[in-house]
Structures are given as structure tokens and as C-alpha cells.
Amino acid sequence: QVTLKESGPGILQPSQTLSLTCSFSGFSLSTYGMCVGWIRQSSGKGLEWLANIWWNDDKYYNPSLKNRLTISKDTSNNQAFLKITNMDTADTATYYCARIYGDYYVMDAWGQGASVTVSS
Amino acid sequence: DIVLTQSPALAVSLGQRATISCKTNQNVDYYGNSYMHWYQQKPGQQPKLLIYLASNLASGIPARFSGRGSGTDFTLTIDPVEADDTATYYCQQSRNLYTFGAGTKLELK
Numbered sequence: 623q624v625t626l627k628e629s630g631p632g633i634l635q636p637s638q639t640l641s642l643t644c645s646f647s648g649f650s651l652s653t654y655g656m657c658v659g660w661i662r663q664s665s666g667k668g669l670e671w672l673a674n675i676w677w678n679d680d681k682y683y684n685p686s687l688k689n690r691l692t693i694s695k696d697t698s699n700n701q702a703f704l705k706i707t708n709m710d711t712a713d714t715a716t717y718y719c720a721r722i723y724g725d726y727y728v729m730d731a732w733g734q735g736a737s738v739t740v741s742s
Numbered sequence: 743d744i745v746l747t748q749s750p751a752l753a754v755s756l757g758q759r760a761t762i763s764c765k766t767n768q769n770v771d772y773y774g775n776s777y778m779h780w781y782q783q784k785p786g787q788q789p790k791l792l793i794y795l796a797s798n799l800a801s802g803i804p805a806r807f808s809g810r811g812s813g814t815d816f817t818l819t820i821d822p823v824e825a826d827d828t829a830t831y832y833c834q835q836s837r838n839l840y841t842f843g844a845g846t847k848l849e850l851k
Binding site for chain 1: 832
């Protein structure tokens with residue numbers, strides 16, 4: 623059974639850097655074709671893909687946010703990470719991580735989400 | 743960027759058919775596959791995969807859900823609609839990075 627769980631600071635101030643952790647089980651990011659992605663959703667709004675990292679350490683970023691994002695992984699501990707610099711109130715959202723099944727490039731399992739509020 | 747367009751809302755009666763459309767501004771087909779997927783999201787929950795590659799039912803999803811389409815035009819059908827199906831439905835393309843439609847909120851009449 624594939625499970626994912628996000629963790630983060632909950633609240634941070636404008637201009638700070640957000641650090642998120644995705645802890646997962648049921649698959650390994652060292653396995654060929656595996657991938658983990660990050661997606662966010664502002665309150666009452668739609669879904670926005672942010673970044674994803676593949677088993678071979680290939681990384682892809684949303685072009686509109688690329689200069690603020692860094693994705694990484696710790697294969698031995700089954701974790702993936704996302705950092706977003708220079709946070710703004712507009713970045714207040716629920717942040718999800720998801721497994722991306724490489725054969726179909728589909729997000730087939732999602733975490734429950736981590737709520738992040740940016741406020742001074 | 744590939745832009746996905748969905749109608750914002752749809753109201754149907756219990757037991758009837760619901761058809762949700764998704765149109766893209768670019769072709770999402772590649773080597774025989776349509777890289778279009780559908781997700782269901784209920785309030786306070788994470789999205790759940792329903793359909794992948796336009797027409798394939800995800801594991802554990804009831805056969806009341808089906809998807810079809812290719813190129814730039816796709817539909818998700820729920821037949822018959824049950825009360826538990828009230829949710830927002832998102833289409834997503836993975837032909838070129840990943841983008842989502844704005845979602846269609848399914849309500850009961």
C-alpha cells in the first residue's frame with residue numbers, strides 16, 4: 623500500500639523560506655520509473671503543480687515558480703523535500719505530495735496535505 | 743503552457759448521467775496514449791485518481807466512472823450518479839509537464 627504524508631511549519635512570515643517534507647512508504651524512489659511531485663492548492667482554488675523529482679534525480683519545475691523552488695530526495699529514508707524561497711501571502715495554500723507513476727506520468731497516490739499560512 | 747478548460751459546475755439528479763468535459767489548447771496525445779487524467783476531490787480531502795490515460799479506470803474505482811477522448815477533447819462520465827459523487831472533478835494533462843483544469847463542481851439537483 624502506497625502512503626505519503628507531508629509535514630511543514632504550518633505558519634511562516636513573508637520573505638522566509640518554506641521547507642516541506644514528504645515521507646512515503648510502499649515504494650522506493652530508487653526504483654526505476656518512480657517519481658514524487660509537489661502540488662499546491664490555495665483555499666477554494668484549483669490545483670497547481672510545483673515540481674517533481676525522478677528516481678534518477680532528474681528534476682522538473684513549474685516555469686512560473688522555477689527560480690524559487692528546490693526539490694530534493696533522501697532515498698534511504700523514503701523522503702522527498704521541497705523548498706520555496708521568499709514566501710508571500712499569495713503562497714498560503716495546502717501543499718500536497720504525490721507519487722507519479724512513471725509509465726503513465728499520473729499522480730496515482732496523494733498525501734493528505736500540509737496547510738501553510740504566510741502571515742506577518 | 744497547455745491550458746485545460748472545464749465548465750465550473752454541473753447539476754444532475756440522482757441516478758442520472760453526468761458528463762464533465764475538458765478541452766485543451768494543445769494536443770496531449772503521444773505515441774498512442776492520451777496523457778489526460780481525471781481526479782475527484784471532496785471538501786477537506788486530497789484529490790483521488792479516477793481515470794488515467796483518458797480511459798483507464800484506476801484501481802478501486804467503480805465502473806460507474808468512465809473516460810473517453812483524444813487529442814484536445816475529453817470527457818468524464820458518471821452513470822448513474824450517486825449521492826457520494828458530489829465533489830469537484832479535475833482533469834490534468836501530463837503530456838508537457840503537468841497542468842490541471844480549474845475543476846467542475848458536481849452537485850445534485
